[in-house]
Amino acid sequence: MTAQVPEDGTLLPLMEEFYTIQGEGYNTGKAAYFIRLGGCDVGCHWCDVKESWDASLHPLTTADQIVTNALQFPAKTVVVTGGEPLIYNLDYLTAQMKANGVTTFIETSGAYPLSGHWDWICLSPKKFKAPQPAIAKEAHELKVIVFNKSDFAWAEEYAELVSPGCKLYLQPEWSKSKEVTPLIIDYVMANPKWEISLQTHKYLNIP
Numbered sequence: 563m564t565a566q567v568p569e570d571g572t573l574l575p576l577m578e579e580f581y582t583i584q585g586e587g588y589n590t591g592k593a594a595y596f597i598r599l600g601g602c603d604v605g606c607h608w609c610d611v612k613e614s615w616d617a618s619l620h621p622l623t624t625a626d627q628i629v630t631n632a633l634q635f636p637a638k639t640v641v642v643t644g645g646e647p648l649i650y651n652l653d654y655l656t657a658q659m660k661a662n663g664v665t666t667f668i669e670t671s672g673a674y675p676l677s678g679h680w681d682w683i684c685l686s687p688k689k690f691k692a693p694q695p696a697i698a699k700e701a702h703e704l705k706v707i708v709f710n711k712s713d714f715a716w717a718e719e720y721a722e723l724v725s726p727g728c729k730l731y732l733q734p735e736w737s738k739s740k741e742v743t744p745l746i747i748d749y750v751m752a753n754p755k756w757e758i759s760l761q762t763h764k765y766l767n768i769p
């Protein structure tokens with residue numbers, strides 16, 4: 563699926579790029595340029611961007627062009643997401659961004675080895691394909707998606723693995739949010755080391 567993507571990270575399958583407001587987690591509310599890379603084999607049944615999964619559907623684009631595009635916008639902040647962006651070596655892309663003064667954020671499941679230079683790592687671990695052990699200690703933010711009540715116990719297990727300063731978020735799975743949001747509210751009030759993260763862009767009707 564990713565065989566034709568060179569390993570040096572100079573060419574990446576780009577699904578879409580858009581300038582918007584970060585909708586989720588610690589950086590909610592900040593303007594940022596989103597880069598969505600194609601390709602993911604984690605297989606979350608509730609994934610809200612399944613069109614990203616097949617990398618071969620998304621054109622190989624030079625990392626240099628992606629950086630040039632990002633620099634056209636006022637917020638010099640980029641969120642690299644996907645698909646699963648860590649399938650690819652992101653050292654070159656992020657080195658070019660840092661050389662141009664860009665603040666770099668990543669959204670990842672952690673299922674592939676960490677590469678790249680990041681100002682903020684949002685780790686959203688999945689039951690369907692376990693994160694690489696080394697990424698837990700590097701995460702600035704742990705964002706667990708809650709699909710049903712068994713996910714609280716799983717979130718606690720994962721919270722044991724991150725570093726002490728890591729922010730802890732519970733985010734309702736979108737299709738279940740009517741049912742699970744009240745459970746998350748109660749859980750956060752009883753366990754205040756956690757905070758709630760909502761997909762605010764979906765309420766705001768922005769990308």
Ligand SMILES: C[S@@+](CC[C@H](N)C(=O)[O-])C[C@H]1O[C@@H](n2cnc3c(N)ncnc32)[C@H](O)[C@@H]1O
Pocket residue numbers: 602608609610611643644645646647669670671672685686705707733734735736737761
């Ligand atoms: C589409 S994923 C792409 C990045 C990476 N593959 C990951 O899962 O972290 C971006 C974020 O959206 C979250 N997400 C995906 N589908 C969701 C859904 N149906 N409801 C709530 N959050 C969702 C993921 O957990 C992740 O934090």
Ligand SMILES: Nc1nc2[nH]cc(C(=O)O)c2c(=O)[nH]1
Pocket residue numbers: 582583584585586643644669763768769
């Ligand atoms: N506005 C906005 N914020 C986001 N935060 C994480 C997103 C993602 O799909 O990775 C996302 C997204 O798709 N849109």
Ligand code: SF4
Pocket residue numbers: 602603604605606609610611612614644645646671688
């Ligand atoms: S890891 Fe991310 S992109 Fe992949 S299926 Fe899960 S939510 Fe979707």
Ligand SMILES: [Mg+2]
Pocket residue numbers: 610611
């Ligand atoms: Mg999204």
